[in-house]
Amino acid sequence: METVSFDKVALGEGFWADVIDKNAEISLPNVYRCFEETGRFRAVRCEKQETPPHIFYDSDVAKWLEAAAYMQKRRYSAEIAAIVADTVDAICASQRPEGYFNSFYQVYAPERIFKERTEHELYCAGHLIEAAVALASCGQGEKLLAAMKRYADYICERFYEKRDAGFTTCGHPEIELALVRLYEYTKQEKYLSLAKFFLDERGQREEEIYPWADRKYDQSHLPVREQNEAVGHAVRALYLYIAMADVGRIEGDGALLSAARALFADIVGKKMYLTGGTGSSYLGERFTVAYHLPNEYSYTETCSAIALALFCDRLAKAENRAVYHEIFERVLYNNILAGESENGKGFFYTNPLESHACMTEYVRGLKEKPYQPIIERVEVFECSCCPPNLVRFFGELGNYIYGTEKGVLYVNQYISSSVCAEGLRAEVQTEMPYRGTVRVRAEGKGTLALRIPAWQVSIACKVNGGFVKPREKDGYLYFDVDGETLVEAEFEMKPRFVYANENVWENSGRKAVEYGPFVLCAESCDNGKNLRNLEIPSLEGALVETVGGLKVTVAAKRLTTGAALYSYEPPERENVTLRLIPYYAWANRGENDMQVWFL
């Protein structure tokens, strides 16, 4: 399947247009402001500062540049354009004659260039390359691209041709997928070869790793084609898997693709939160073991959610299966959206599925603090990878809506928009994510395929006003388009219980509530304390409101007991009205208890 690039997709009004406009108007400039204030933009000017910048500030700036590239297409800002130009100039001015650029190493530790596998050097290069490709492909100049091609050439020379660098593969994957992007934009084979080289070499020998880390931590425990269990640092893992799917697809490398598919199956079958989050352990920000999905102390980093979405996209490109888009949808509407506050300024790094504000309060009073996820979003972190990652991801969301293959135009995500592809012009109007109504005005001759959402409870379709029963295959509904055709589908949305696999010990005896693509949650500001004690016997009669955001109100029971800590008396069940909101919308009203899994 080929995906349709976001610059060929015109977004219509609705939920996502609002998110993306907020991204342009608020998030992008605000992340800039925070990064400027915290010295990230100063850092890439390569002037020596008293306090050396963080070793991966370059990647923060690069992701912001990439985000700016996308957002300028949506909503041009001269101010943003000036910052972009100025930053690109600064990077290019500081780039070394041989092509190298890293604002930390060249200023503070030139003698250690290409000698420290763990320190994100090629990771930063990868993000700069992605930014360069983004700017070029969005028509915002090729200056950075030219510079980054020179850098990529230099990496190629040192790591592949001369092999005189101090390590073989980078401790944090990213360069691999960036090189594929560079190859796909420039069509220069050498970048693909280099990406493949980095993949091939990974796990072939013992390489430098943090003293505290095992080899699984950065996925260098096995050659990549032999990896079939998702392990280690979740973002590192997923960035690697993305490149595996990319190179596997482009090279027709069955072993690589098959490993990527096995890793995907392991993640979505055993290691993914209901929200699409991954990374069960804060220590090492990593995958742990099958079915270990603690809600309160999950890691589920925003970046790893984005990475899982990208991995879905790359797998779908190799082999268009509805499940990839289904998981993309899950992670998009839940963990990814949760990464940002309602006002577009605050960000979550970790995204727990349960919060007890009393624990936050307790930990605040300690000097030596155990890990406790934050329960209010903040504007910038010391390790602030997630905010610009989210801003760039929202910026290119249009990339993930449509796909084409053999004369079929696939609608994979339901986002109001119009597109021209595969001989068809289609205008999709939808009330999603609040109602499952889809209306496609198509013109041309070809086939239109609508993905059947996993959450639908019934489907009704019309073509040109008349009810039809379309062909259904592998999770899609197929419609022939010949001339002006109006295709309507109603995927019925209802609040539904969802249950975790019997092996997920954290959720035994519990259920969550979903509405369409949204996982719902309860917050204590709506429902009082003791959310874990809430039982939802049935969703019959649940009231769904969508004005000013989704709210689902349902009759529930609260288990109540006497004052004793332990008692032989079973709890009583008190009738209560439970107010649920989408998981992503939590934590916008102060510190709150929050709960996803109910009795």
Added chain:
Amino acid sequence: METVSFDKVALGEGFWADVIDKNAEISLPNVYRCFEETGRFRAVRCEKQETPPHIFYDSDVAKWLEAAAYMQKRRYSAEIAAIVADTVDAICASQRPEGYFNSFYQVYAPERIFKERTEHELYCAGHLIEAAVALASCGQGEKLLAAMKRYADYICERFYEKRDAGFTTCGHPEIELALVRLYEYTKQEKYLSLAKFFLDERGQREEEIYPWADRKYDQSHLPVREQNEAVGHAVRALYLYIAMADVGRIEGDGALLSAARALFADIVGKKMYLTGGTGSSYLGERFTVAYHLPNEYSYTETCSAIALALFCDRLAKAENRAVYHEIFERVLYNNILAGESENGKGFFYTNPLESHACMTEYVRGLKEKPYQPIIERVEVFECSCCPPNLVRFFGELGNYIYGTEKGVLYVNQYISSSVCAEGLRAEVQTEMPYRGTVRVRAEGKGTLALRIPAWQVSIACKVNGGFVKPREKDGYLYFDVDGETLVEAEFEMKPRFVYANENVWENSGRKAVEYGPFVLCAESCDNGKNLRNLEIPSLEGALVETVGGLKVTVAAKRLTTGAALYSYEPPERENVTLRLIPYYAWANRGENDMQVWFL
């Protein structure tokens, strides 16, 4: 109430006689062997070693001496006697002329004597004093007592009279309760005054604390009489509270007693595990907030369980309320007993209420390890406070069976034994903890009071063979004894569900099973994996077996699902037979999943 000293109590056959004999025959010599091998006994000889000993090795040896003192009364061993004599000689030979003894400070850091509040110096002194009192009161010589009185005098001189020590109160309470014991044995007021002084001074000013610790950590955040919430390191807290109850009782200090009662109420009403364990957080081994009782990562140290039992005992001495004995019973039969392996050689430091062996396996593969409780007992720890604490506690268990007050002989714990006190001679025979049958042959004139166990589901009493309905008051049944009297009580024991307070979020929607004083648990070696998925609809028809240890078999359901990680299909309920054993008996058959709280 006065408790009847264990040397006036002759244990009969049964459950506890077996535990205590194992304690004498196996645990005591085995802990000695481990401590000898790990240099603890070498340390107290005060010869400089290449690797300095641990700063509180003295307390390990002291607790072992105390244990030996008790066990020699039960089962004399010439070999143990020789070790005791030799160790006492070594300590006395090394004691400094002014009375000071600390094997770490005097050998390795004499310039820092009495200057480091955090480093357990007076804590070690306290345990040595306890050992000295134990040896003397068990008729095993007053040599150590004489030495420790000199040490206590020296502490008094430096801390109280001259006040020229480098700190005022010790960072780890223990000296306070030890001084009370010394006072009660010697009747020398100065020791009581010194204990009171240390209590009075605590929390009156900012004192030295670990750089990473807050003042709540060692309960120096408030004057003790103002403390009403259990906070900080659980063992430190409970040792302090014991001394508060002691001094409050002896001095008639209402404010002190009232604080001790408030702290007890806070613990047993909000911060105690069903097993009697305390300490919800491994970080700081500490109390956290009300109702935060995580099962899998509880701390619930064996020492804090013992300390809670002792705190119950001291409160009961001040004011005999059945609740203190009830909690004593809970902690005794559950967390305390769990501290030791079936073979008497292995010990648990922490006692979780839920185990997932896959997590132990996962953590084993990591270099940087998150906290993961061990799930098999070991013979010795680097910080091996619990093993000798348990051995000494079992050694003096006879102290906690009987109490006397105003002509009444109280039977507080049901352990087959005989006693002479308060004008009565009583022989108690019981099938507890397996059946609630109690038979007391009493002689003399007076009143016998039997504590009504909280777990009984019915009571039937006989006097001299005839059914009676005895006077019942405040948790006791009262029987007049005049001449030879046979009092029989049948406290019916049945498996019962027990529920946690609605605020205990970890256990919402779950229930545990108790049988008599035992909390029961399931292990995966009996029940397969996925113990969290087990539902017990009813205890009707539960089969109780007591031969070779308690086993309760009950019809249950296992929630099963398809293979998908998430599904709209609710789990099915498969009939299974659930095999429960007492919580304390878990982890004797290899690494196992274990569960206390069921659906």
